[in-house]
Amino acid sequence: MKAKKLTALLLCMSMLAPSFSGCSEKGTGEATEPSATTGNEAEQTVPGADTEAAEEERLVCSVPGDLDMGGASVRFLHFADQQTFNINVEEMTGELLNDAVLSSNQRVMDDLNCVFVHNENGGIEPTTLTTSFKAGDDIIEIVYGTQWKVAPIVSQHIFANLNAKEDVYIDYEKPWWYLNYIHEAQTDNDHTYFLAGDASPDVFRRSSMMILNTDLLTDIGRDVNDIYETVLNGDWTFDVLSEIVRGVHIDSNGDGTANVGDTFGFASWTRSDVDHFMIDCGVRGCSRDEEGVPYITFNNDITVKFVETLVDFLWNNEGSYYVEGIPTFEMMENNQVLFLCEKFSRLDMIRDVQTDFTIVPVPKLDNTIETYGSLTHDDAVILCIPVVSVNAKTSTAVLEKLGYYYYYDVMPEYYDVILKNKYRRDSSDAASQIIDLIHDSMTTDFAYIYNYGMSNMMLSLRDLIGVAKSTDFASSYKKSEKVYNKVFEKLLNSIREGD
Known part of the structure; x- marks a missing residue:
């Protein structure tokens, strides 16, 4: 062509x-x-x-x-x-x-x-x-x-x-x-x-989705069909996820502290989950002009709201447990976690677990975001x-x-x-439709693809959210803005010089 x-x-x-x-x-x-x-x-x-x-x-x-x-x-x-x-x-x-x-x-x-x-x-x-x-x-x-x-x-x-x-x-x-x-x-x-x-x-x-433990969902008195309906109606947002997760923290080992022996609504073992929440929620590092040339637009209202939302979800929601390296699949098998953020490729690792589970998309940031997203990981x-x-x-x-x-x-x-x-452990039409929806929602972003040539701009939220637990995106971005712009222009011009 x-x-x-x-x-x-x-x-x-x-x-x-x-x-x-x-x-x-x-x-x-x-x-x-x-x-x-x-x-x-x-x-x-x-x-x-x-x-x-x-x-x-x-x-x-x-x-x-x-x-x-x-x-x-x-x-x-x-x-x-x-x-x-x-x-x-x-x-x-x-x-x-x-x-x-x-x-x-x-x-x-x-x-x-x-x-x-x-x-x-x-x-x-x-x-x-x-x-x-x-x-x-x-x-x-x-x-x-x-x-x-x-x-x-x-x-x-x-x-x-x-x-x-x-x-x-x-x-x-x-x-x-x-x-x-x-x-x-x-x-x-x-x-x-x-x-x-x-x-x-x-x-x-390598694209993202969420694993939902339907055994634990039943144990807490919720119906998976209600979640399917919410997803298919386009109403699966972070507010909805947060409300479900907030109600699930059980001190299973009775030691009085939140740790890997407890039961949680959500658990994460890796900071890279931030990448998937970020892109799937509609955050973008770049936009394009009429000639298709990208330019940085990372610092915007959607990014700011996303940072505030995810910090609140990970650190202020008692049902969330976010510690690098924790055995989340083992927790899933032991019926200790309701939701995991994952990639399809990793389903191979839990194909034999006894716990029943299904798949749902990563939620939208809010209802102003028109479509679900499923980031193809780097x-x-x-x-x-x-x-x-x-x-x-x-x-x-x-x-x-x-x-x-x-x-x-x-x-x-x-x-x-x-x-x-x-x-998949659920043979319903709704569960099948949701897998189709996730497949057809695959997405990415120029700044994410070329992140390692852009001074890790798109991975900066891993530390801001996952380590500093900060919602002050604007100040964090401003500190590195000149560097981002400089390396971006260098990368862009260098690539475009090729035949």
Whole structure:
């Protein structure tokens, strides 16, 4: 797709919806105007089942059917840990997700006549990339990079600007690409270095939600259906959450102090929960001008109110327990906590717990915020192509094919079979609708993506709220404002100097 068409699509998306495009269900791919509580959805008619009817309903992949890479190797660089969605699958195991990934990868290789070569490097993507770039070594075609590691080094012009490439095969109109993430990662309408979509399922798996302990909810005399109704009506706000949490603090161990042996309405083990509450509540570090260029707008009324709200929730609500390193999943299993702020990827760690739980979104700041949010955490895996690669065009063909097959064959296994049925303990329609709502509320922000190149501006609230317990955001921001502006301009100008 030509750069002008991409620019038009991204501008349209940025005006219509704050969440990612892409959809929880497989559909026609035709653009539809988003509703007040979801992103740019496409109507699903076929859930990706492996049937002749399903195949007939599939969209046409834009990669030419006669494209032949002549048996060439496609070298991937990626990081894998126990929570990362592993695309390097070597054999069938009978496990649904594993086998779907292997099958999809093989179909891409068969379609394009290429061979995947996987290089897992233990989390040192930037070192490998900068070393090969400086040496001019063409050793990697496609990077599956951890966001917080690869985003700051884009200013070194290590990655290819896809807007500057002619006739790339990425079809941004297709629902397997998350246009709003791509837009937020841009420095203007002419520079696209990072992609996000179903070709990297970790973008969704690293997004935020809240785990609700339905056993404990029943014990305190509340009905989960009332909470579902509140969520689906758009009324799930911090005031509502705080009221529920405030009524849950039991001195379970009888020692007269609030500690890990007690029962709480909410518990948090990590300061990074602040990130998710912040973005999901509508706080943004940047806005954009008519040319798509971001500028800092962090110091505003929404940020101020958010800081006041979260400080009150964490430190003045007797039902909240916020201590780094506490075993929150163990507390959940022991029926000691009602709500946790979490990421979908971490559900793998509690799939066998006996406690029944369900999933709800992070609440809105208040009813002036139109949509729910689900921040993709900065450890998500995003896609890029090294600038030294001579195979950028065919690499985009591989990514487009991966997006196509993962959209139809991999994500339904994770989303519909595993997430909605294997992990979830509530089979009601309302619980299923809420997972759809969270998926379609995925969001991020330019300043969050590039935080580590912006003097940690977006993480400053971790210390202000989680350590200082202060509501004085304005004074805190003013102390660092000049530094933020200086490093921001340097980062922005450096990235935009690239081709």
